[in-house]
Amino acid sequence: MNLPNKITISRVMLIPIFLIVLLVPFHWGTLTIGSWSLPVTHFVAALIFIVASCTDWIDGYYARKFNLVTNLGKFLDPLADKLLVTAAFISLVQLGFTPAWMVIIIISREFAVTGIRTIAAAEGVVIAASQAGKVKTWIQIIAISVTLLHNFPFAFIGIPFDQISLWIATAITLYSGWDYFIKNKEVMLKSK
Template structure:
């Protein structure tokens, strides 16, 4: 297994740590941030999430730079993204930070695209992520990090950048999903 794929696997291994930090009732205290309170567990979870998110850029950059792009990497990288984003969004709904309907739409798109990828894989076709899909992922990661940080540092301004970014992420999620199905509909046609 090459280095980029190992980096991707490290992202997957960070997900249970992230979940435990947010799910187990650790009492690490809290910080007063503007009008809001930021539990230290949310801050630590945000750091773990940001580190895991950074591996998305690192593995892709390394794979392209050293021509280590593999079919396994094309499969694992988007899977790792979907697992990380889904875990974070579900926990944000549970904590009452993110609206459930937005999370349902985002996860539904992710499952639909994964289904299309599985159909393609059955036909011997590997579908790589598009540029629009990369914008979608980046906007999701930024939105989730801001939500975990309770909109810090923008909370001092009283401006809900975290929620604005979540809706921007939703827009790009839906748009990239539609684009992905339009560009790859031939896979569905060929699998009949």
């Protein structure tokens, strides 16, 4: 297993740590600035989530720079992204920060795309993440991060960026799912 794949695996391994810090009722105090407040657990969970998300860029950089792109990496990288983002979104629903219907749309798209990848793999074809899919992932990461940080720093200027970014993430998720199906429809047609 090469370095980029090990970095991708580390992203998956950070997920349970992120979930424990975010969801177990630790009492680590609260950060407060004026009327804005943030539980320290949410701050630490946001940092873990951001670090885990950044490994997506790092593994891709090393894979391309040192020509270490593998079929395993093409499979693991988007899977690790899906696991991290899904865990975060479901946690945000549990905490009451994100509407469930948005998360259902986002997760449904991920299942559908994974289904296409499974069909393609059965045909001996590995489908790498598309550019629209990568943009979708980064917009989702921004939305999750800002939501975990209770709209910091936008709360100080009265812009509900956390909510705006969730709407944008949902819209780009729908678009990237449609784009993915259109670009890979021949894989589904061949499998009949």
